[in-house]
Amino acid sequence: xxxxxxxxxxxxxxxxxxxxxxxxxxxxxxxxxxxxxxxxxxxxxxxxxxxxxxxxxxxxxxxxxxxxxxxxxxxxxxxxxxxxxxxxxxxxxxxxxxxxxxxxxxxxxxxxxxxxxxxxxxxxxxxxxxxxxxxxx
Numbered sequence: 001x002x003x004x005x006x007x008x009x010x011x012x013x014x015x016x017x018x019x020x021x022x023x024x025x026x027x028x029x030x031x032x033x034x035x036x037x038x039x040x041x042x043x044x045x046x047x048x049x050x051x052x053x054x055x056x057x058x059x060x061x062x063x064x065x066x067x068x069x070x071x072x073x074x075x076x077x078x079x080x081x082x083x084x085x086x087x088x089x090x091x092x093x094x095x096x097x098x099x100x101x102x103x104x105x106x107x108x109x110x111x112x113x114x115x116x117x118x119x120x121x122x123x124x125x126x127x128x129x130x131x132x133x134x135x136x137x
Contacts, residue, residue: 002065002066005065013101014104014105014108017101017102017105018105018108018109020042021038022039022042022102022105023098023101023102023105023106023109025097025098027039028093028097028098028102029097032094057070080136081136092121092124096114096117096120098117100121103117103118103121104118
């Protein structure tokens with residue numbers, strides 16, 4: 001039953017991403033050229049909803065779908081890890097024309113070439129998992 005809930009949420013998210021053109025390479029290109037507000041509006045809306053959602057979780061001590069507590073732990077405040085991670089994420093996003101969410105939306109929409117990008121993302125995640133313990137905390 002839990003898998004079905006996640007599947008329905010994922011399908012809804014995919015449709016929303018596709019219909020809002022958040023998975024459009026042209027919209028992403030416009031954003032990186034500061035040519036249109038469209039993507040900034042979508043990202044800003046997501047940020048605002050995320051902030052509201054986290055505050056609701058904290059204030060009402062909402063449990064996860066499986067009944068476990070969602071312990072929102074404070075993150076490491078070091079700037080270097082976020083700067084390096086942000087630059088790598090941004091470079092990948094600019095080169096591929098898609099960040100992780102839209103990659104799967106594009107594959108579902110029939111853009112077969114995005115499978116190369118998904119493969120690269122999976123390999124990169126695997127390599128990070130192998131090297132994570134060697135990186136500074």
